[in-house]
Amino acid sequence: xxxxxxxxxxxxxxxxxxxxxxxxxxxxxxxxxxxxxxxxxxxxxxxxxxxxxxxxxxxxxxxxxxxxxxxxxxxxxxxxxxxxxxxxxxxxxxxxxxxxxxxxxxxxxxxxxxxxxxxxxxxxxxxxxxxxxxxxxxxxxxxxxxxxxxxxxxxxxxxxxxxxxxxxxxxxxxxxxxxxxxxxxxxxxxxxxxxxxxxxxxxxxxxxxxxxxxxxxxxxxxxxxxxxxxxxxxxxxxxxxxxxxxxxxxxxxxxxxxxxxxxxxxxxxxxxxxxxxxxxxxxxxxxxxxxxxxxxxxxxxxxxxxxxxxxxxxxxxxxxxxxxxxxxxxxxxxxxxxxxxxxxxxxxxxxxxxxxxxxxxxxxxxxxxxxxxxxxxxxxxxxxxxxxxxxxxxxxxxxxxxxxxxxxxxxxxxxxxxxxxxxxxxxxxxxxxxxxxxxxxxxxxxxxxxxxxxxxxx
Numbered sequence: 366x367x368x369x370x371x372x373x374x375x376x377x378x379x380x381x382x383x384x385x386x387x388x389x390x391x392x393x394x395x396x397x398x399x400x401x402x403x404x405x406x407x408x409x410x411x412x413x414x415x416x417x418x419x420x421x422x423x424x425x426x427x428x429x430x431x432x433x434x435x436x437x438x439x440x441x442x443x444x445x446x447x448x449x450x451x452x453x454x455x456x457x458x459x460x461x462x463x464x465x466x467x468x469x470x471x472x473x474x475x476x477x478x479x480x481x482x483x484x485x486x487x488x489x490x491x492x493x494x495x496x497x498x499x500x501x502x503x504x505x506x507x508x509x510x511x512x513x514x515x516x517x518x519x520x521x522x523x524x525x526x527x528x529x530x531x532x533x534x535x536x537x538x539x540x541x542x543x544x545x546x547x548x549x550x551x552x553x554x555x556x557x558x559x560x561x562x563x564x565x566x567x568x569x570x571x572x573x574x575x576x577x578x579x580x581x582x583x584x585x586x587x588x589x590x591x592x593x594x595x596x597x598x599x600x601x602x603x604x605x606x607x608x609x610x611x612x613x614x615x616x617x618x619x620x621x622x623x624x625x626x627x628x629x630x631x632x633x634x635x636x637x638x639x640x641x642x643x644x645x646x647x648x649x650x651x652x653x654x655x656x657x658x659x660x661x662x663x664x665x666x667x668x669x670x671x672x673x674x675x676x677x678x679x680x681x682x683x684x685x686x687x688x689x690x691x692x693x694x695x696x697x698x699x700x701x702x703x704x705x706x707x708x709x710x711x712x713x714x715x716x717x718x719x720x721x722x723x724x725x726x727x728x729x730x731x732x733x734x735x736x737x738x739x740x741x742x743x744x745x746x747x748x749x750x751x752x753x754x755x756x757x758x759x760x761x762x763x764x765x766x767x768x769x770x771x772x773x774x775x776x777x778x779x780x781x782x783x784x785x786x787x788x789x790x791x792x793x794x795x796x797x798x799x800x801x802x803x804x805x806x807x808x809x810x811x812x813x814x815x816x817x818x819x820x821x822x823x
Contacts, residue, residue, distance in 0.1 A: 374531025387676030392419025401567035570648035
């Protein structure tokens with residue numbers, strides 16, 4: 366993490382972000398889900414600025430005319446609350462049992478009523494954060510199992526604290542801490558949706574990052590030395606064994622926060638819990654880099670005009686925006702976005718950004734994998750032109766350069782010095798044309814791209 370912003374700069378940044386948000390608009394607090402989404406798409410300057418300023422992206426998307434059916438359904442929320450209440454109803458003993466089943470060296474089981482459950486009630490986020498710090502310090506020194514339900518920790522984001530609330534935190538008898546993520550998606554026959562598991566790992570990494578800073582404060586207050594060896598923060602990470610460093614190692618200088626989080630989910634179609642430890646070092650590294658970028662959010666804001674604002678200028682009812690949609694759209698579009706199809710599952714502005722990307726013919730709408738394979742071809746028009754032999758990758762900067770149409774019989778002569786992506790596209794187009802000709806079908810002169818990554822030819 367970079368050095369903390371000096372107070373004068375921090376004050377100016379807060380004032381600028383308040384102007385962008387609107388003078389009478391309360392900031393929308395960042396949570397672990399939002400920070401994890403930022404880490405999943407670190408190049409999106411638009412989301413970084415909007416989240417840093419605390420803009421309500423759901424209301425902004427509605428005002429732009431592109432509302433997104435984003436978030437969990439009421440049924441999913443209810444199911445999640447019921448499952449979490451069942452898992453934690455015994456004061457945390459079941460969580461400790463699930464965790465011990467997955468540890469390589471669990472040690473002796475706790476005696477009956479041997480799991481502490483500190484009370485974390487306090488006034489306001491700052492009060493709850495301080496209460497969590499005191500409870501963690503006491504539990505770390507006690508040498509017993511302890512489960513903290515819904516602790517609150519803070520993480521500095523864009524010069525101001527973001528308050529985060531993990532589902533639970535387990536303190537081991539040796540003083541180490543394990544983050545617990547309780548999710549309502551099922552584990553069927555030992556497997557879960559990899560997309561949802563990845564999202565849970567990114568969210569857990571945000572908590573680990575915040576706890577790593579808290580652990581250093583606890584250690585500085587005289588916390589006990591750790592018995593579990595620490596793993597390098599930059600060690601390669603994965604989901605299974607074979608990682609560099611101890612399996613149950615820790616991250617951070619204090620050596621208190623374990624590098625693996627416990628993911629608890631319903632087993633099959635029941636409400637019975639099952640759990641697995643997931644290594645979050647890779648997600649932790651990505652999240653740290655993205656938060657380092659967020660601390661320089663003033664650079665993104667400085668590129669906007671001084672009077673730019675995302676204020677919806679709500680009417681007296683507090684719900685109806687009065688600002689012209691065209692004016693608001695111009696301000697939003699002035700901040701570069703990095704749309705990919707994955708945004709549809711994590712960002713409220715995804716529909717608006719997708720519409721703009723489609724209008725520009727950006728190949729990003731086809732996904733990161735396709736975008737990476739296309740090299741210097743950045744638009745669908747350029748891709749189709751390259752496939753038909755009408756242009757090369759350099760044509761986007763030199764429009765006057767036009768190649769001769771590709772001849773399937775002369776494929777060996779098609780640009781030995783051309784971009785590999787262009788050669789692959791021309792080869793694919795030639796093979797397709799040959800196959801259609803042999804079938805007596807007209808290949809057509811051009812095609813169009815679909816978001817699934819295929820090219821549908823007319």
